Amino acid sequence: MPRFYCPAPLQTGLALSLPAGAARHVQVLRLQPGDVITLFNGEGGEFDATVTRMGRSDVDVEVGEHRPLEREAARAVHLLAGITANERMDWLVEKATELGVASITPLMAERSVLKLKGERADKKLAHWQGVAVAAAEQCGRNRVPTIHPAVNLKEWLAQPKGDGQRWVLSLAQGTQPLAVVNTSVQPVVVLSGPEGGLAPAEEAAALAAGFQPVTLGPRVLRAETAPLALLSALTVL
Known part of the structure; x- marks a missing residue:
């Protein structure tokens, strides 16, 4: 139907x-x-x-x-995702919605190709929210994830800290695998970078703000693939 x-x-x-x-x-x-x-x-x-x-x-x-049907994931996962180039961000929003993401905040990271402000930012936000609506219609969700306005990391970190865990996807040596840190069903904010990853200063700021570094394994995943792989591990039964 x-x-x-x-x-x-x-x-x-x-x-x-x-x-x-x-x-x-x-x-x-x-x-x-x-x-x-x-x-x-x-x-x-x-x-x-x-x-x-x-x-x-x-x-x-x-x-x-x-x-009264609900098809939401048992755990609320909020993506703070580096803005990727061209249609890849659309793809990330679409697939993250299908996988049950609770919200997405597009991150204007230092290495992001796309920089947004003013009217262009408003148009992109409306477009991405429309992508999320279409994905929710298709996949059977009865709640549409919120797409928040794009921010830089400094702006996001200045906001009041919510409940739950904070993870940053990282390739740094000594980062713990997901299986080790995933020990609860608390809400979690997942920070992932754009193409080229987070700049060293951005990752350091995240760690100083309480983000725990997490790795998905030895392979280097694309910017739009890594958060989806984590979402799949956390939200798909």
């Missing part, structure tokens, strides 16, 4: 017009009045909904039964 994110109050029996993005998707699929779809608004569970009218650019539905 096609699934659509509908960021609006939903309740059984409600008649509403779908948001523009969802309406376009329904039209692309050539659904007709009487067809049943699934709606979720990120507040928990999902709803059946029946298409009642197909306009030229709008679609009306009637909301049906609520199903």
Whole structure:
């Protein structure tokens, strides 16, 4: 059954017009009045909904039964991920959403190729949030991970420290493997660098702020692969 994110109050029996993005998707699929779809608004569970009218650019539905289904990972993993080049960041956001990430903060690291500010940063943020929405629709999640505004590491470290663990993916000698440090189900922030990794000063700042260095093994993984490999180990049953 096609699934659509509908960021609006939903309740059984409600008649509403779908948001523009969802309406376009329904039209692309050539659904007709009487067809049943699934709606979720990120507040928990999902709803059946029946298409009642197909306009030229709008679609009306009637909301049906609520199903209290959740497909979230048992552990909240928050990525602080160095911004990668071109479509690789899109791919990271998409796959991290599928793997159950709780949130992603794009990191403007010293070695990041892409630097964001102003209107360009706003457009990228909206684009990445849209990628996360589409991935949640596809994979069955009923909650969409938050994509936070891009920051540099100094800005992020200046924010209040939350609960849980802090890990930084590192190739430094003496770094402990994931199997050794992964001993609880506490929320965790995972810091990973862009292409070329974190600069030495950035990694030192992270360690000074309480991040524990973690390695995924002897092979050097790409910037978009490493956090996904860790997410897979932590969130996939």
